[in-house]
Amino acid sequence: MAKRPHPADQRRRDAFLARAASVWEVKPYEAERLASGGLRSSVRINPLKSRSVDEIRADLESLTEVEAIPWCPNAFHILGDRKAVTESAIHAAGEVYVMNAASLIPGLAMDPQPGEDILDICSSPGGKAAHIAALTGNKARLHVNDGIRARLKKLQEVVDLLGVEITDMTEIQGQYLDKFLDATFDRILLDAQCSGEGMADLSRPDALKFWTPDRIEKMSRLQQRMLVAAFKQLRPGGVLVYSTCTIAPEENEAPVDHLVRHNADAAIEPIGVDVPEGRPGLAKWEGRSYHPDLRHAMRVVPSDFLEAFFVCRIRKLPPGKQPTGETA
Ligand SMILES: C[S@@+](CC[C@H](N)C(=O)[O-])C[C@H]1O[C@@H](n2cnc3c(N)ncnc32)[C@H](O)[C@@H]1O
Incomplete structure (x- = not known):
């Protein structure tokens, strides 16, 4: 017979499910089903190695059985045995990178271009930095950063293994970026440290061991400070x-609402990636209102392959393109 959870664990689970259900606009039992997906893995072919994408794809x-992801070139959901991929020679050689498919969205939403200066602020272990490098054919000037020293080693390993060319690797806490980094960028990724609710697999009894509303508040304050600092390092346009x-x-x-309300030159744009699991960001939630353009952000509702995720694209409007605040 299944062991009954401790009353404190049950209360924590109920609170988590009530929140998730209200964000996803489903019943709590449906939220529980969505958040009990187990390990969902996809794989991206890395075009930065010497062998062609076609050769790697054939291997x-x-x-194992894979299925092409329609909205992301060179990426596949793993339908068969994940271990067959993670323990393979192509994986050891850095020719493929295994991750959750939702992690492909930020790189695509960046739309990075060759020749640009690009900063990845919370970079380790480096999956999204490697995707950005792949999208530009290693032809952007890519600066990677992580605020936690112990995480830089893993980042360096991924950079080396996948053949990612970088201009710099720094250890700056994102909230102090504007104080310690004397450079501006065409594109910036802030894949922020967060409470990781999207990765909680409720089929595991200990899934919410570290989840508390206090942790969410603490993360929220950090994310807001990191976003404000990041925006200062962004070039107009x-x-x-x-x-x-x-x-x-x-x-x-x-945090995005705070940024756009305090910066007249910050404009939320559609992310431009057509993901079936994507839903608009929230303009209202539990009595709180957020900037109406947050509807352009994407919230991923978990599915067979994607974990819960959030992506928002913000442009720094050049002078002369900023709204005047006048209404028609
Ligand atoms: C969600 S993970 C990033 C995953 C990474 N972008 C990838 O795709 O592989 C968040 C990262 O933020 C780093 N981090 C935590 N606090 C930070 C801070 N204050 N400033 C910058 N990075 C921080 C963590 O060390 C962690 O590596």
Whole structure:
């Protein structure tokens, strides 16, 4: 017979499910089903190595069953045995990178171009930095950063293994970026440290061991400070993509709302990626209102392959293009 959860664990689970259900606009039992998906893995072919994408794809398809992801070139959902991929020679050689498919969205939303100066603020282990490098054929000037020293080693390993060319690797806490970094960028990714609710697998009894509303508030304050600092490093006309793997509006819509309300030159844009699991960001939640353009952000509702995720694209309007505040 299944062990009954401790009353404190049950209360925590109920609180989590009530919040997730209200964000996703489903019943709590449906939220529980959505958040109990187990490990969902996809794989991206890395075009930065010497072998062609076609050669790597043929090897990948010989290992296990995969299905092309329609909205992301060179990426596949793993339908068969994940281990067959993670323990393969192509994986050891850095020819493929395994991640949750939602993590492909920020790189695409960045739309990085060769020749640009690009900053990835919370970079380790480097999956999204490697995707950005792949999208530009290693032809952008890519600066990677992570605020936690211990995480830089893993980042360096991924950079080396996948053949990612970088101009700099720094250890600056994102909230102090504008104080320690004397450079501006065409595109910035802030894939922020978050409470990670999207990765919680409720089929595991300990899934919410570290989940508390206090942690959400603490993260929200950090994310807001990191976003404000990041925006200062963005060139006029440049693009900042903000993403998290969490569900909480306090960590998603709220920091972006703060940024756009305090910066007349910050404009939320559609992310431009057609993901079937994508829903608009929230303009209202539990009595709180957020900037109406947050509807252009994307919230990913979990599915067979995607974990819960949030992505928002913000442009720094050049002088002369800023709204005057006048109404028609
Ligand atoms: C969600 S993970 C980033 C994943 C990464 N972008 C990728 O695609 O592989 C968040 C990262 O933020 C880093 N981090 C935590 N606090 C930070 C801070 N104050 N400033 C910058 N980075 C921070 C963590 O070390 C962690 O590596």
